[in-house]
Amino acid sequence: MRPIKPAFQLLLVFIICYGCGEGKIDDFTKSDDFETGHLADFWRPGNKGSGRYEKDAVTITDQYQRSGNKCAKLVVQKGFIRQDGGDGNFTERTELDSGAHPFLNYEVWYAHSFFLPKDFPIVDNRLVISQVKQKVLFGNTIQLFAHRFRNGSHYLTIYDMTKDEKERSSRIELPKLTKEKWHDFLLQIYYSETSEGYINMWMDGEKVVSFKGVTASKKGRNRFYHKIGMYRDQWPDAMTLYVDDYLMTTDTTKVDKLALFDKLNQ
Numbered sequence: 001m002r003p004i005k006p007a008f009q010l011l012l013v014f015i016i017c018y019g020c021g022e023g024k025i026d027d028f029t030k031s032d033d034f035e036t037g038h039l040a041d042f043w044r045p046g047n048k049g050s051g052r053y054e055k056d057a058v059t060i061t062d063q064y065q066r067s068g069n070k071c072a073k074l075v076v077q078k079g080f081i082r083q084d085g086g087d088g089n090f091t092e093r094t095e096l097d098s099g100a101h102p103f104l105n106y107e108v109w110y111a112h113s114f115f116l117p118k119d120f121p122i123v124d125n126r127l128v129i130s131q132v133k134q135k136v137l138f139g140n141t142i143q144l145f146a147h148r149f150r151n152g153s154h155y156l157t158i159y160d161m162t163k164d165e166k167e168r169s170s171r172i173e174l175p176k177l178t179k180e181k182w183h184d185f186l187l188q189i190y191y192s193e194t195s196e197g198y199i200n201m202w203m204d205g206e207k208v209v210s211f212k213g214v215t216a217s218k219k220g221r222n223r224f225y226h227k228i229g230m231y232r233d234q235w236p237d238a239m240t241l242y243v244d245d246y247l248m249t250t251d252t253t254k255v256d257k258l259a260l261f262d263k264l265n266q
């Protein structure tokens with residue numbers, strides 16, 4: 001077999017990185033109410049790429065449900081998808097990954113519901129329960145925000161996309177998370193490299209975040225992804241989180257705040 005010329009290799013890389021079109025984005029909608037008994041096809045597999053969850057860390061259960069009869073059960077244990085955090089600590093995770101989509105200059109709505117069981121550990125250790133990131137061509141991905149739950153504090157950190165990845169622009173406190181109660185989250189994000197960008201967030205029907213500013217990095221690609229679950233610094237005890245009613249859409253007619261799933265199911 002003849003070796004591939006370097007120029008052609010570069011072209012292949014370009015096609016792989018930029019040529020994976022998503023079709024029409026104007027009416028893009030993906031949702032999962034977990035009623036089929038397995039994860040919807042759009043979720044990235046746990047073992048693909050950098051890895052999001054270990055085998056059997058994500059299952060479908062009828063133990064709890066926000067709607068219908070089923071939801072997803074996510075479990076993270078010590079050492080799951082262990083990675084070097086670069087600061088002397090190891091990280092571990094069990095996360096559902098929406099897949100990366102070309103949402104630059106689009107308004108995107110995300111919805112999901114969480115349920116923390118009675119025995120969920122409340123500990124002073126880093127725990128991210130949802131996040132939005134932007135892919136880059138080479139190197140680390142860029143984080144737009146992290147939705148955190150640490151030692152009983154529930155908050156969002158939004159990063160300044162015009163500066164270095166690690167610089168946080170703001171910390172926004174969120175209403176208390178209560179165990180054994182479904183909490184509904186709705187996110188509205190306009191991905192923009194200019195100050196026209198915005199992030200709005202509702203929790204249990206109440207608007208809790210209203211951010212305006214740059215929401216996409218010029219250093220990144222036009223590929224944005226949302227993750228929900230648990231990403232934490234290494235911890236000895238297992239954590240279990242239940243998730244239901246996931247929606248990701250650019251079609252605002254499908255969004256009616258907390259009635260949105262009723263509307264989708266009509």
Ligand SMILES: [Ca+2]
Nearest residue numbers: 033067068070
């Ligand atoms: Ca369900």
